Amino acid sequence: MVWTPDPNALRGRVAVVAGATRGAGRGIAMALGEAGATVVCTGRSSVSGSRLSDYDRPETIEETAELVCAVGGVGIPIQVDHLDIPQVRALAERLGSDFGSIDILVNDIWGAEILKGAPATWGRPMWQHDLDDGLRILRLGIDTHLITSHCLLPLLTTKMGGLLVEITDGTTEFNFENYRLSVFYDLVKTAVNRLAFSHGYELAVFGAAAVAVTPGWLRSEMMLDNYGITEENWHTALDPMRADGYPMAPPGFAESETPRFVGRGIAAIAADPTRARWNQRSVSSVDLAREYGFTDLDGRQPDAWAPL
Structure with missing residues (x-):
């Protein structure tokens, strides 16, 4: 039997996907939408053309919001540079005014796919990498998450059951045992896993949970x-x-895997009344698929982390 999402599993819930323009962020926004959520899609790339991302790409947050609506959710695009603190604070004020609170926050902010370099550059000593590029990788991959959480977590903790999801590359266990491309990249992806652990420690008091989730080969x-x-x-x-x-x-x-696969994992956690059991954990999309029984769009449960 082909797995199909429950279109009402998250009906009435408000989610914010920070970094929803493309990739995992877009897939997550759509998966939350196919479960019925209202999804605020943020990012820099907009039809307005201003504050463009580090990528010369055609995708926009408005396009993502339209896709959310097409699968049954409510998509709301809001252009935000998550390194710009006043912009993120303004986002929080708007969300507070429009909704009063939020139920789900997904920090999928990255933007350093080009800066991380081509495969031929991976594994070089850090002093052979451009220092400005390396420091910007840290800003894009860590500072953005901290800024967004600082501004939006007050909206997540106004009622019980909130969920914070930190998107990274590699679980805590995998990254502990494996060097990831470069010192800068390795530090970011390891740090984001730890963010879910430390946020979860603080959020538990408010009846909320934080979990780090990694897709496979996207x-x-x-x-x-x-x-x-x-x-x-x-x-x-x-x-x-x-x-x-x-x-x-x-x-x-x-x-x-498609970007929707990891998104379905996050939607499954959000719809789980016992979601607190995931607090402070680090899991992959396939871990969640095996737990909840969902599949990718082609009906498979691809496992990019399995040993070859």
Whole structure:
């Protein structure tokens, strides 16, 4: 039997997905929407054209909000630079005025996919990386999360049952045992896991929970473009006979996932009346799929973290 989401599981809940423009953020916003939530989609890339992100990409927060509505939720785009404290404070004021409180906050703010460098640069000593780029990676990947939580968590703790989700790359256990690309990248992704642990310590007193969630190998818009594929023909990237000039993906790409997969995991936690059991934990999308029984859009439960 094909798994289908409950369109009313989160009906009446207000979620904020910080960094909802593309990638995991867009997938999370849509998964919350297909569960019936009202989803505030924030980010820098807007049809207004101002405050553009570090990427030269076509996706916008307005497009994400439309996709949320298309799957059954209510999508609300609000342009925010999450490094700009006055802007984030203004977001909090607007949310307080419009809703009084929020039920779910997802910190999926990143923006350093280009700054982290190409694979050929990974593993170099940190002093061989550009220092300005490295420090900006820290700002984009850590400071944004802290600023957003500082401003929005008061809205999450006004009633019992709030959920904070920190999106990272790699679980605490995996990142403890494995060096991640560079000192700067490694520090960010390790720190975000710890943020969920420390936030969870403080939030528990208010009846709220924090959890770190990592997707697997994500078939984001940027990843699809890198391999010259679409979601409809993504297996082409694994074809050793392809002759279109694009690189062949390594075997692990067979276990890649759509951005919706991790989003469905977060929607499942949010709808779980016993969600407090996840507080301070670090889990992957496939961990959650096995716990709650949901699947990716193709009916699979891909596990990019399994040993090859």
